[in-house]
Amino acid sequence: MKTEIVKVTKPTAQFIDVLNRWENDRELIPLIRPNKNQEEFERRETITLDRVRERLEYQEIFQIRVNEKIIGEMNYMVDPPHLFKQEPGTAWIGITIGEPEGRGKGIGFEAIQFLEEQIYQQGFIRIELGVFEFNRKAHQLYQKLGYEEIGRLEDFTFWNGRMWADIRMEKYL
Template identity: 35%
Template sequence: MNIHFEPLDINESLAQQMANWYNDPEIAPFVHPTFTESEPHHFTAQDVLDQHHPNPKILKFLIMDDDYPIGEFSITEDFQWLLGPKEDAAWISICIGEKSYWGKGISKITMKTIEDICRTLGFNRIELGVFENNHKAHQLYLRMGYVQFAKTEHMTYSQGEWRTDLRMEKYL
């Protein structure tokens, strides 16, 4: 594996690949909340293209193995839904969309890179949300020094039940 990160430069082919990730039944419960007792939104390539307009407060990256995209992450400044202190805080999100890369340490490598980028940008705190049923991600964040400081009950409807969003933070 040759894991590296590139700024996300969206195109239709990549948008379709990302829509496939978001719609995968093993991934969907962890990446986008569903606020009603209904089936999760089915993403199209156009939905993904619409979400990726340039925004100076959001840095988006692809997680690559050589020249093949396997996931994505973002770092957001001034995220409107931060629950902790907002000054010098970054909101992050990560998705390893290619399941054949799960369990190979890619998320840990990516999280270390995210922390390095956040330090370089002058952030002193990272906040993230993880749904309670995403046990592997939750355990990774704990091992990396993130601490749960809040939770939002019934945040998302997934797999036939309401799930809690756990908010975690780490001071850099």
């Protein structure tokens, strides 16, 4: 199994189709976006080519591929307003392993290490992220990679009949 990470510079229709499938997958929705209530959880999104082009103006986006199939996406942006700790020069990261065959095989571990190297090469030494409280596997992965909890935003997202916290974590490179 060959993992390849590809920087997105010109989003394709195929990539948009994959993102839309993940964005509207009932299993992934609670992991990839906050929801204030059941109605928001039930809401479906449409990601457009223009929306991804807009994201590219302030984010670096990468596809995670295995045997040429897109199985995940990751990104980072610098100094977004939603940082828990407003420290200038901080990269905020996000990662989605959208395809089930890509989970639990170390691909996320490898992908985040790649992202950290990209961020470091750009001259940034601090990374922050958020992980929903119920996403224990991701939380454990980040801990294994050296991320430490710096705070919690209580009642941040709705899933499985209740509200959960967003755990904010950081790592200095």
